[in-house]
Amino acid sequence: LDLNQAEIIAEELRLFHRLNKNAIDCIIQDNSMSPFFQPDDFVAGIQHFNNDLEKAVNQICIIKTLMGQVLVRILKKGTRLDHYILSCSNPDINSTSSTAEEMKLFSAAPVLWLRRKSTL
Numbered sequence: 001l002d003l004n005q006a007e008i009i010a011e012e013l014r015l016f017h018r019l020n021k022n023a024i025d026c027i028i029q030d031n032s033m034s035p036f037f038q039p040d041d042f043v044a045g046i047q048h049f050n051n052d053l054e055k056a057v058n059q060i061c062i063i064k065t066l067m068g069q070v071l072v073r074i075l076k077k078g079t080r081l082d083h084y085i086l087s088c089s090n091p092d093i094n095s096t097s098s099t100a101e102e103m104k105l106f107s108a109a110p111v112l113w114l115r116r117k118s119t120l
Helices: 003-019 050-056
Strands: 023-027 042-046 060-065 070-077 084-087 105-115
Touching (some): 003 023, 003 042, 023 070, 023 105, 042 060, 050 105
Antiparallel strands (some): 023 042, 042 105, 060 070, 060 105, 070 084
């Protein structure tokens, strides 16, 4: 990632945060959400909280757990009230983080913005 590209991405993220209340962003860390996202992709979205979490169900979201962990996962409705299941899109992933039990969440933000570093 050359400095110019890094500066452009940082400026785009600053603008996204300035224009969207409750914005959140993160960098994809692994291949658990392949083929949608790759490691080192930048993603951002607008967080939903409490009862509004329902609006994010069945979407790829930036999830913030009650413990403060930030993950990108597909958000599914759980069987218990206010509980959700987080799932990966990559069927080949053999990580413990690919199968999460039902849990309560701090927030969920459907991914609205994606920036992939240029390989040119």
